Amino acid sequence: MIKVLHTSDWHLGNTFEGISREDDHHFFLNWLIQELIEKKIDVLIIAGDIFDQPQPSAEAHKIYFQFLFQVSQKTDVKKVIIVGGNHDSPSRLDAPAELLKLLDVFVVGGMNSDFSSLSRYICPIINEHNHIELVVAAVPFIHEYRLGVRTVFQSEKEIQLSFKEKLTALYKNLADEAEFMAKGAPLLATGHLACVGCDNDDAPLEVHRVGTLGGLSPDIFDSRFSYIALGHIHRAYHVENSKAYYCGSPLPLSVKESKQTRYVQVVTFTDQKLKEQLPLIEKIAVPLRRKIHELKGTLDSVLYQIENLTWDTIAPPILCLQIDVDMYYAGMDFEIRRKINSYFSKEAPMIASIKQNLIQLNNALKENDSNYFSLKDLTTEQVFIKMCENQNQNVDEELLNAFRSLLSEEIL
Template sequence: MKILHTSDWHLGVSFEGISREEDHQFFINWLIDTLKEEQIDILIIAGDVFDQPQPSAEAQKIYYQFLFQVSKQTQVKKVIVLGGNHDSPSRLDAPSELLKLLDVFIVGGLNTNTNQLSRYLCPIYNINNEVELVIAVVPYIHEYKLGVRTSFQSEKEIQSNFKQKITEFYFNLAEEAEILAKNAPIMATGHLACVGCESDDAPLEVHMVGTLGGLPNDIFDPRFSYVALGHIHRAYHVENSNAYYCGSPIPLSIKESKTARYVQIVTFQSEKNHKPLIQKIEVPILRNIIEIKGNLEEISNILKNLSWKTAKPPLLAIQISVNTYIPGIDLEIRKNLNHLFFQNTPLIAYIRQIPILNNDSKKEYTEVVSLKDLTTEQVFIKMCESQNQIVDNDLLKAFRSLLNEENI
């Protein structure tokens, strides 16, 4: 049995106001072809299907058309969709009964009653109606849903409590999955930050314990032969475990454009104790995001020699070092680009003029930062500072708790 593991599509996302819809459609066309060529049996989308809890009509159209294409054009037996921290659990779950007709199994979020484990277990049957695999479908889990309270507790206490609760949840799922599976293998999913992640591997911290680093690898019951994870946008194996991240399939930031994008194919043997074969497949990219820095002359030379190997020209993020502000430079750069590349012109995401500061001007200059360059937490801190409010760890902890509750 062959499973394709993907995650973090973020349908509806934009980069500096430029829609990534065309990039997503390019990936989806490739994915449909790959599902057919590789004869994939199960497809897993491990959370953050959408970029916003209330996705645009265009983003939803891409999602539903894709599920219909999988049903009609491939041999995939089951599509597994789980909610991420960017998704609305209720919005994902709403059409789940209807999508069962297309063999789509959806778990948008965790119920408050975590004892109802059957909701999270998806058995896969062969042509003889025998179970050949059981998947424990675990979406993004807010601490609150597991009974973890953050008030009047230290970060260490929160982390310890959350680790205990989520470990118990995966253990209980493994117990139930084994009963269903009999002698067949079992696997699980998740949408969380685990050890090995870096601070900018995902758009925002997914848990209160994120400030202390990722969750430990021993939260996953070892009986799960493979754990398909989402949330981190970089592909890597969680050390000393059966858990893997496949990363985002299109580059969503400058950093992500510097590394290859992947999906992962997992091949299970029929025997329960055999380890699955794991294969990373590189995803072709429609276009990258390139950051260009330097003075005006250096920028001009870089643009003259700009080339790319992708199907479409890149998105450009340009930072020009200047002594004083140069009016009209944006228009001049855009005209030069059109002249250099004609109809195959790279799109400019932004052009920013960065002052060259000497020792005297450093004291006087305060960089003006756009709101869209700041996280929600950074905006909160700046607002507090403007009101002469001291921002301590307790205040930040309370704010993060409120922020995370938006996704409950």
């Protein structure tokens, strides 16, 4: 028996509206170490987006390397397999790869355009008897250009077809290489891409210029792979009619994600002699250190919600506030923060954003019961306010007076 833990989309170094998630990542990774020990995990797979930015901070790097060292010292994990995501810098991930081999860490930051030798992407898992138990094809995020897909003078349908054909051929060739090495052991592959079943809220951005998110069919994956560990989509789900799974991000990175349970996935191969076997799959809920809540309503209503706020996590939540107002109130941020300090004697919720929604303007825009409106129906000041709202910019009387001053000068 061999047990694999599949996780992805850590986004180390991430901040939410300027609020650091460092403590949240420490909490998750400490929990993960314990899971690796208690579940007796043999292989840990991190399917991309380890970091939030291509040039992560020194602190994000420190968290990353400390975790890998702890895995090597505290657990019985035989191999950690890391592939790059669209948020990661392939060269930065690959730079310490030779050194990380000493910790039994196998890293593939990116793929180059030369697919003549695929052995670099194949990782065998070998037991204490020197027998191969599992073979992993470690596939990172691949830009379509690397696959030879060209978008110039091509229709969207032609681009999608070309991309699908190239990916299908890649996974087939990797399966050939892995099968030759496996000698009957099961095969597993990774990927960092968007498959069918996801929507625009499931990931921060589209990763390929091949049409809408979720356009990739699961038949790109070779049937010889018993499990495909995917990253990029932040929601955990099974890709229909396939052996491909997303485990989702372990930390909520938005209000919507905070409403969904976060998971890692344990994949158990019960008999290494049956390469066609379907593994046992168990979703493990990730405990959260804190959540992200969105509160809406009038100022009094929102303050009442804050005063009566409760939480089931060890740390109070991060709050995103949407306040309905008749006119913009310059001192609202100060008043809300002062009230919060009076409500909570110990740790208080953190305010990520306070957005004032002008009711008069909203009502004016809804007069025709339509989602669309014409600029000619708005005053210059209303257009300015609407543009500020679209940029998440709070509009107070000071800003409006400055705008009115400029507008008056323009008219003169």
